[in-house]
Amino acid sequence: MTGLLRKVRFLEQHELGRRYDVVIVGGGVNGLSLAYHLAEVHGVRDVAVLERSYLGSGASGRNTQVLRANYNTPETVPLYEASLRMYRTLSQELDFNILFTDQGELDLCHTPDSLRVEREKSLLNRALGVRTDILTPEEALKVCPLVDLTGGGELPVVGASYHPPGAFARHDAVVWGYAAAAQRRGVAVHEGVTVTGIDVRDGRCVGVRTDAGPVTAAILLLDGLASDQRRRYPSRHAASRSGDRLQSPRSPHMDQTTIVALIGLATVGLLATLLIMRRQRKSGEAESESRYSVSTEGEKRCPKCGMGNMWTDSTCISCGTPLRG
Numbered sequence: 028m029t030g031l032l033r034k035v036r037f038l039e040q041h042e043l044g045r046r047y048d049v050v051i052v053g054g055g056v057n058g059l060s061l062a063y064h065l066a067e068v069h070g071v072r073d074v075a076v077l078e079r080s081y082l083g084s085g086a087s088g089r090n091t092q093v094l095r096a097n098y099n100t101p102e103t104v105p106l107y108e109a110s111l112r113m114y115r116t117l118s119q120e121l122d123f124n125i126l127f128t129d130q131g132e133l134d135l136c137h138t139p140d141s142l143r144v145e146r147e148k149s150l151l152n153r154a155l156g157v158r159t160d161i162l163t164p165e166e167a168l169k170v171c172p173l174v175d176l177t178g179g180g181e182l183p184v185v186g187a188s189y190h191p192p193g194a195f196a197r198h199d200a201v202v203w204g205y206a207a208a209a210q211r212r213g214v215a216v217h218e219g220v221t222v223t224g225i226d227v228r229d230g231r232c233v234g235v236r237t238d239a240g241p242v243t244a245a246i247l248l249l250d251g252l253a254s255d256q257r258r259r260y261p262s263r264h265a266a267s268r269s270g271d272r273l274q275s276p277r278s279p280h281m282d283q284t285t286i287v288a289l290i291g292l293a294t295v296g297l298l299a300t301l302l303i304m305r306r307q308r309k310s311g312e313a314e315s316e317s318r319y320s321v322s323t324e325g326e327k328r329c330p331k332c333g334m335g336n337m338w339t340d341s342t343c344i345s346c347g348t349p350l351r352g
């Protein structure tokens with residue numbers, strides 16, 4: 028066993044510089060991955076990541092760690108498929124064990140409605156080349172023998188969605204891996220530095236104010252902070268656009284123009300919804316022309332419960348009734 032008594036410093040400590048080409052606010056997975064990719068792929072190394080607490084102290088260090096591509100919109104499926112592919116080799120790329128395991132993801136359905144939703148998702152996933160299978164309760168048990176098909180006697184499992192590429196990665200290891208790899212490429216990673224304001228000159232961001240002094244930056248990137256600030260500035264734009272100090276939010280009261288605009292938007296939205304509902308009623312359940320629309324063509328409807336089954340199913344996924352053809 029080598030290295031047992033060796034003290035390894037995870038992050039090198041540096042003085043906070045007064046100027047960087049790029050300043051990234053927030054040391055979550057997005058901020059650190061951005062920093063790493065700027066340095067590794069684009070050769071931009073004069074980068075600082077400023078994190079107010081410890082790395083991964085936001086959502087990145089407190090999530091369910093699931094990596095999957097079985098999302099339910101045509102835009103997200105290819106995005107997460109590409110992301111999942113990157114995770115497979117991320118340990119080697121970062122030279123840091125992110126504890127990646129790909130045991131697949133099994134989602135249990137306890138109601139016919141949830142099974143229907145999973146079925147639609149499965150069809151969309153497959154249309155986009157991502158494998159998601161709909162399983163009977165018995166097939167789900169084969170995938171994971173620990174499943175209690177009775178749902179504790181209260182919520183019997185009526186089916187399941189199985190996504191074989193689904194995986195896990197240790198969330199804080201991903202954060203540390205990116206931080207260490209970015210730092211090896213010259214990125215300055217600073218914990219315990221809070222950005223308190225953004226300096227804007229002639230409509231351009233020229234730097235940030237921090238509790239450790241001002242830092243000038245040619246480019247400023249906000250990590251999870253963007254959504255954080257939108258929550259704090261409900262009626263206006265994020266401080267990065269207004270140039271305000273972060274700790275002095277504008278009045279939470281809306282001005283008259285905003286109220287009129289919101290009422291106008293709500294009215295347009297309502298009218299559009301009514302129009303769409305009328306059209307849908309007229310065209311019945313006609314299928315959309317979109318290449319992503321979920322087709323029911325080839326489905327076998329169960330004569331007993333009415334559930335739409337895949338044409339390959341020999342028994343109904345919902346009630347087990349034998350299906351013909």
Ligand SMILES: Cc1cc2nc3c(=O)[nH]c(=O)nc-3n(C[C@H](O)[C@H](O)[C@H](O)COP(=O)(O)OP(=O)(O)OC[C@H]3O[C@@H](n4cnc5c(N)ncnc54)[C@H](O)[C@@H]3O)c2cc1C
Nearest residue numbers: 053055056057078079085086087090091092093221222251
């Ligand atoms: C309960 C839960 C479960 C989730 N499960 C999954 C999952 O299974 N799979 C999945 O892929 N995603 C999951 N997510 C989503 C995922 O965690 C987030 O999308 C991701 O962590 C966002 O990363 P981020 O870097 O954008 O934000 P964050 O990790 O929140 O990073 C923002 C950082 O900015 C710092 N910061 C804020 N203000 C300042 C300031 N003024 N100065 C300096 N620093 C500042 C914060 O301290 C924080 O560290 C889950 C999220 C939650 C909450």
